[in-house]
Amino acid sequence: MQALSALKELQAQRQQLQGRRQSSAQNHYDTGLKALSKAIESNFRDKAALAQALESWMEAMRNNRRDPEPCSGLGYIFLLLGDTRMAIRYFQAALAIDPQHADSCRWLDHIQSQVSTQPAKPVQSRPSTTASFSDDPEVELQQVEEELFQLLKQWMEQPMPAPGKAMHPTIVKDQQFLTETCMRIQAQLKRLEEDLDTGQVQHRLLALETLERRYQGHLKRSELFMAMETEMAEELAKVKAHLDALESGLPGPSPADIEIFLDQCDRFADQQDEWDQQGYAILALESTYQKLVQELEKLQDRLDEL
Template sequence: MDLKALLKTHEQVASKRKDLGAQACEQGYNLLVRAEQTGFKDKSLLKSASDAFIRAIRQERGNAESYVGLGYLLLLISDFEGAEKQLKAALQFAPDNADAKSLLEFSQHKRLGLPLKSVQPETEESEQMFVQFVERIQTATQKAKASQLKQPMLDTAQLQILVKDHGESQWRYQQLEQELAELDLSLPADSLKGLLNSFADLLRHQTKMIQTSLNFQKLEQALLKQMERVRDSIVNLPHLRSKEAIQDFEQNTLEDLLDHCDQLADQLDSISDQGHDIRSLERQYETLVEMIENLQEQIDGLIEQGF
């Protein structure tokens, strides 16, 4: 049993679940904002938001923001005990989460008549600033998603466009992060930080995909270079006029081509092990192997002729 392979599979599954959990959490908060714009009268939006937060918790149980979102929803329907259960769960994963603390205090105040210590009335101006900032994060995130790479690409011109778009998205993130740090809201900003963190995760993934695409292009250029070497070797082969020259060619040029071919195969395996689709490069690699085999056959033919 290959423990290394087992651990690698576990890491890939865990990473995928985390990504799905973050996406579901972000969707839940987006739906909450839309519901707030209707005065929380659209029950279908509240139901969809609840489903999104539950999905997020199932995919990533350690994300406090998902529990906070679900707790907030339960407070809207006056399910104080259910809300407190979710908010306490959030505090287990993030003891300093300001949203969870203030909402839990609010719930206990409503349910038990306890005095409020930290919850202050939300002014209309603060609510408006909050909603506007959420919308700005959502807009920036959607723009980044529009150019998101699902698989590495070999098209240099298209990749340059994506690199430019990615740079602009990174600039937007930095601006939003700086503004959030300076934003003066009467309500806690942890929910905004959660949305901004999801945006940051998206950008990190795109950075990784762009770098992998650049590695793809380098590997493609290396394959093409070796193909050109094989073509040159086939052209020069008829000019070898002695057995010694042919043997020297086989031991040096051909062996070097085979060594490079093995190195390229290792690089392809490494990229494939990361979960990327390498079929486009595999076809070029197979062409290179066929060309080297053809060169080997021609060398063998010359040796059989008596050189």
């Protein structure tokens, strides 16, 4: 039938697009490997080569979020740079894709063994949004400047949590923390500017406020992801209900109903492709989408048999 043909054409188009992205990702990954080899040959004195490897593997990860290798490679580079926290993040990201990924498991075990042989250090948490400061205005301004420096370093280095149901509570918490921190520092600087020049610190605050606005946008995007997750789940339930009805000998959906399902699948696919091109991780959305398409194909095949 025409509807089934349209569905298969839609699937073919998505597979073709994914194939192009995977090819691009592989090219970037190979470039990163060559750059890392160059850095190793220089005994890691060639910082430009390390930067090239970092940039290439970031791009490879953006183009193919199902491949654990770029994530693991990024973890290794951050480990070389002495940033264990970021290294752990990327090794864990690789394991989220492939829980059996050997290199990532080995490096995480290595990091854990190093930590267990060192004296315990106090756990560092984020600065409180109600942090206390010196009564001396000049000292307080220096403290605010240092706090902003540390905040920007921490938040600009770490990747944003993936939008969608799984990480949405974390995004809400992060965005709330940034908003409250910006408001508190704004109030401090407004009070301090009566006696001191706060211009340089204001510039750093502006950077944090820009980051906070990015998180606001990210929060809205996460809400859109959750809305699509809900919509696709509802469409999947409708398709399964039609399949159950057919098994019970009841009438199946009309051709018009099938067309509506196809239009919805088309809309879901287009929106996911757009988000994927913007660099968002859409793996959770794609998983539900594939289930919907598979069940719709079953329904169409069952109707063809009648």
